[in-house]
Amino acid sequence: MISNLILPLIVLFVVIYAMFKKVAIYDAFIDGAKESFPMILKLFPCLLAMILAVNIFLKSNVIIDLFKFISFIPNEIIPMIIMRPISGTSSLAILTNIYELMGPDSMVGTLASYIQGSTDTTFYIITLYFGSIGIKKIRYALWVGLLADLLAITISLIFINIVF
Amino acid sequence: MNKIWGFFIVIGILFCLLNNNVEVINQEILNSTKTAFDMAVKIFPVMALWLGIAKIAEESGLLKKLSLKISGILKYIFPEIPKGHESFSYISSNIIANMFGLGNAATPFGLKAMQSLQQLNLKKDTASRSMITFLVLNTSGVTIIPTTIISLRMMYGSLNPTSVVLPCIIITFSSTILGLVIDKIFARFS
Numbered sequence: 001m002i003s004n005l006i007l008p009l010i011v012l013f014v015v016i017y018a019m020f021k022k023v024a025i026y027d028a029f030i031d032g033a034k035e036s037f038p039m040i041l042k043l044f045p046c047l048l049a050m051i052l053a054v055n056i057f058l059k060s061n062v063i064i065d066l067f068k069f070i071s072f073i074p075n076e077i078i079p080m081i082i083m084r085p086i087s088g089t090s091s092l093a094i095l096t097n098i099y100e101l102m103g104p105d106s107m108v109g110t111l112a113s114y115i116q117g118s119t120d121t122t123f124y125i126i127t128l129y130f131g132s133i134g135i136k137k138i139r140y141a142l143w144v145g146l147l148a149d150l151l152a153i154t155i156s157l158i159f160i161n162i163v164f
Numbered sequence: 165m166n167k168i169w170g171f172f173i174v175i176g177i178l179f180c181l182l183n184n185n186v187e188v189i190n191q192e193i194l195n196s197t198k199t200a201f202d203m204a205v206k207i208f209p210v211m212a213l214w215l216g217i218a219k220i221a222e223e224s225g226l227l228k229k230l231s232l233k234i235s236g237i238l239k240y241i242f243p244e245i246p247k248g249h250e251s252f253s254y255i256s257s258n259i260i261a262n263m264f265g266l267g268n269a270a271t272p273f274g275l276k277a278m279q280s281l282q283q284l285n286l287k288k289d290t291a292s293r294s295m296i297t298f299l300v301l302n303t304s305g306v307t308i309i310p311t312t313i314i315s316l317r318m319m320y321g322s323l324n325p326t327s328v329v330l331p332c333i334i335i336t337f338s339s340t341i342l343g344l345v346i347d348k349i350f351a352r353f354s
């Protein structure tokens with residue numbers, strides 16, 4: 001498993017390199033880890049606000065009722081498309097569910113893999129990154145982020161039609 | 165941000181009231197505090213760990229070396245950042261971690277990158293151009309090895325778990341480039 005090797009190799013490489021450069025590695029590590037405290041304190045209120053709003057919106061099922069009418073996209077994939085920019089864990093949950101129901105090699109399974117692999121959780125990243133430094137006016141950030149996601153999904157849909 | 169937040173909450177609650185789903189929404193309001201706390205608890209130690217490792221890499225000069233490698237490209241993507249500014253090294257570390265599908269490792273670098281971009285920012289409560297550009301790089305996800313997807317596909321018995329890797333790379337790169345173009349257009353007209 002290559003993916004299992006990446007993490008330990010990075011840590012090993014960083015530590016050995018620093019030892020060669022005669023850095024006080026233990027002290028440096030402690031210094032760096034300390035910085036996480038102020039970060040998480042700033043972060044928590046933003047996370048709470050986002051999770052509250054997103055979960056209320058999701059559990060109201062408004063999404064499913066609204067998007068019933070779009071037919072050129074497989075039905076199973078619609079919740080994923082909507083969830084992908086909002087929540088990483090729920091889109092991963094939807095992906096797992098699709099694998100279980102239709103298999104990872106099916107058309108829908110492959111399409112879901114493409115979408116998961118080529119996009120990221122825009123809302124989460126915006127909340128996290130801007131929240132951590134106290135930015136309130138995000139200007140056009142959300143629209144550009146969502147457009148980039150939409151582009152990735154559109155290209156995925158085109159790709160799947162070529163492959164299958 | 166204020167409008168979107170309000171939109172989600174108002175639409176969500178109204179829709180539930182119309183559908184007689186008050187039970188669900190009650191649960192959700194109470195649960196979200198717990199979910200948020202769990203998430204913070206989950207992120208916190210990983211962040212501490214990676215910030216520690218990052219500090220070692222920083223003090224040994226490794227970050228600077230890595231960032232020199234890709235700062236040639238970054239220079240064109242972030243024209244507003246002065247040459248040799250420390251944010252380049254955080255941005256490049258974030259991109260490198262993202263490429264290997266290490267989302268957890270990428271986040272602390274991303275947060276540090278935002279911090280150093282904030283130093284260059286003139287209006288402290290407003291997002292700068294470079295910040296939004298950096299965000300586009302992150303949200304369009306420049307993944308080369310989608311580790312999570314591969315392992316999930318294995319778990320569910322895919323005949324060829326890595327078959328999606330190449331399409332993912334093609335899709336992610338084309339959407340990233342298009343996203344950057346859109347970003348530049350928005351930046352010009354705002």
